[in-house]
Amino acid sequence: MQSRWGSLRAKVFPDHWSLLFGQIAFYSFVVLVLSGVVLTLQYEPSTAPVVYDGPYGPLRGTEMSRALDSTLAITFETRGGLLVRQIHHWATLIMVAAITLHLLRLFFSGSYRRPRRLNWLVVFSLLIVTLGAALTGTSLPDDMASGTSLAVLDGVLQATPVIGSALSYLLFGGEFPGNVLTWFYPLHIVVLPLLIVALFVAVAVLALKHSPKRAKRKSPVAAVKSAGLFCFVAGVSVLMAATATINPVWLYGPADPADTSAGVGPAWYLAFLDGSLRLAPGWEVVWWGKTISLAVLLPVAACTLFLVIVAVYPFLEERLIGVPKDQSERPRDNPTRTGIGVAGITFYGVLWAAAGADTMALQFHLSVNTLLRVFQVLLIVGPPAALWITRRICLGLRQQDKDVAEHGIETGRIVRLPSGGYVEDHRPSTRQLTAR
Template sequence: MRRLLRAWDQPRTGRIAAGLRRRAFPDDLSVLLAQIGVFSFVLVAISGVALMFFYDPSMEQVTYAGPYTPLTGVEMSRAFASTLDLSVGVRGGLLMRQVHHWSSLVMTAALMVYLLRLFFTGAFRRPRQWTWLLGVAALLLAMGGGLTGSALPDDLLSGSSMAVLDGVLAATPFVGGLASQVLFGGRTPGDVTAVFYPVHVVALPAALVIVFVAMAVLGLRRKPAQWAGRERPGTNLATFLVRSAGLFLIVSGVVVTMGAALTVNPVWRYGPADPASATAGSTPTWYLAFLDGALRLAPGWEFGWLGRTWSVAILLPLLVGTLFFAVLAAYPYLEQRVTRDRSEHQQLQRPREHPVRTGVGVAGIVFYGVLWAAAGANTIALVFHGSVEWLMYILQALVVLGPVIGFDVTRRICLGLQRAEREVLQHGRETGRIVRTPSGGYVEIHEPVRVAGPRNPAAQVGPAAQVGPGEREPAAITPPANHELSPLP
């Protein structure tokens, strides 16, 4: 049986290897960003496996008697005690925690920039909608990993976050009570690690591996879209592997350096979780801060309906967050339906070539940024010696008006850039050479645009603005180096 399997497998393996050797691997910015995300995930997995040997996911209360003497005799969970011992008692343990944290941040940032690049260049259009959907899924899974991982140390900061999460779930109609019961057992903090730990170390990493493999398969079967007039032929397998190995070493070096030099989540300063206490000035992880900002900006209104009390402060952030990611995932299909464009696109678009899409993207960034800033409103007010109340009023106005203003300004800028390009294509490029006509007037000589490529996709030759028929070109006046004309007689 083994011989039959080996005989059947060898031809298939040989064909796959030969196909990979003949294939041209794409050399594109989107591929680079996706690789950074994947390599950061590899660092997350390696450091996470190392941390599993020292972490105890138990909420059982113990009296601390470890190497960190300031907390000796303090009641805490085994999860926090093991995290504290790992940070101060295990050689290299703190560095491993820092690498795990920073690599997750870099992975999420790389996925965000990857999606922004796909969006503003139109690389999500047919036939690449699945690439976009997989990218959004990877981003959501990375955010889920950050949320579940932040609860595992059971320090005061994570305990405050879990208290907020439990309050939001408990106030959500219909399903909130059941969700709170499952996660927290009906009380905070409950046994949250019993649910979050397997999700964090098994379910979410497995889902991310599946998503990344699917993205790689799609990338091999359908190469990324290219700029018009500048198609990149790609590289062979050997070159691609060497470049990928070099990029992995660069990402690893940067992340390890950040972990060694920049301390994040110092649990020994926070202490164990306490439902009666909260850390002053605390904010969630940066990519989840917009959810906290939405909670802060929502008005504290309530109304009765169907025999229930509905809180706008809870429902509005949930609705806004859900709609934001739903629209983000469905945007390729929404644009296809609005524009009625069902053709396949193999070329990228510059942002200025699609003003509405670019405006929508900037509006989304402004909306996300205002919510993100609202999460740190108290810190901003403290640093700039302002009023938190007035700052919240300003942010509440900006979260509504900011996206509208951002859309309109961006759309106008894109249209202005299009008009400027049409002027250059029609009349040529300014040369700075001024000539005098026989009638006594002065005109500037323009040269035709002859450069084709992504910066001039039309590749048209604009007519030069020449002197009128029958007139000769007198002596030209060359401007100085600063392009300012000398006084003319």
């Protein structure tokens, strides 16, 4: 029998909750466009210096760019300006989280396989383009936090052998910090959003192509439900923006390439890149008379390889394991794939946690060097251990399913046999065995 909570949940969210992440991502994008248009009315993408003369006392008299000056004006001088900025930022976080969860659902249910391999690639590209939009967006206020992340980006580019300096010159439109805002701005408000729209259209077209005929007939009820979800996503963004401060640029002050403030780190979705830089050993090699630092090259290569493997996983799996039957599976039905997924999450998670090593060391009175050493070991040992443990758990669950299918479900009712022995009564199970 369905529990009370189960039937209430089915009424409020009639579709399985895990199927809603794609829609949540789309609706947070709509919120981003709406709030972004409002921000463009006042924001000025200029690095021309001005002296701050606004109502925020601690910064009065400080030299800063027009970009930060206009961001502070939106924050302190425009009614509802801070709310709109925070809605824009919170919606970014919701969108990145929703696309990531959508990808995880596709992975663990095996829904990336033929004929849906292209869909996987499109959703993955959507995540990367959204990260690009988030990165260019957080650079726009030109505050200390955005300046620091751009300085790290410049450092990484400069450490790339042969083409590093040229790449940095190209990105920053000259020597760092260059005039990055002038071309990040159109990229942020036009190019990347248009690309995101194109990718959403591609996802919808592919979904329509692969869904059964029955599901294609959308009823007006589905449209109302979908509109309700939009209101829910917009409502949560506004609630978060109204109650929780995010990106308080007035506390960070203006960007300065020669300066950085403690405790300023990258946004959570880019933290794994920062973590990888922290965990890399400071090795150096000399090639053709040139000293090359592996401290940057190694983590950049590892993260790139990780992302490439995620992108091409459906093709890789098909090549290594063969063409699977197209049917959605529960994670336990494919223990190896589920194990690989959890190993990937562990790899990402360790890099992510390592980005906060200094804060953890400070809070728990630990040595930051010891912590980084522990994370280095975890990065190597963690993923294979996670793969093994997850496989064992899946195999155990499959065995349990098999027992239930063969012997039925335990009822807890003990009956006495004519021979005098006692056995537990089992009720027949209607569950199908899908395990391969």
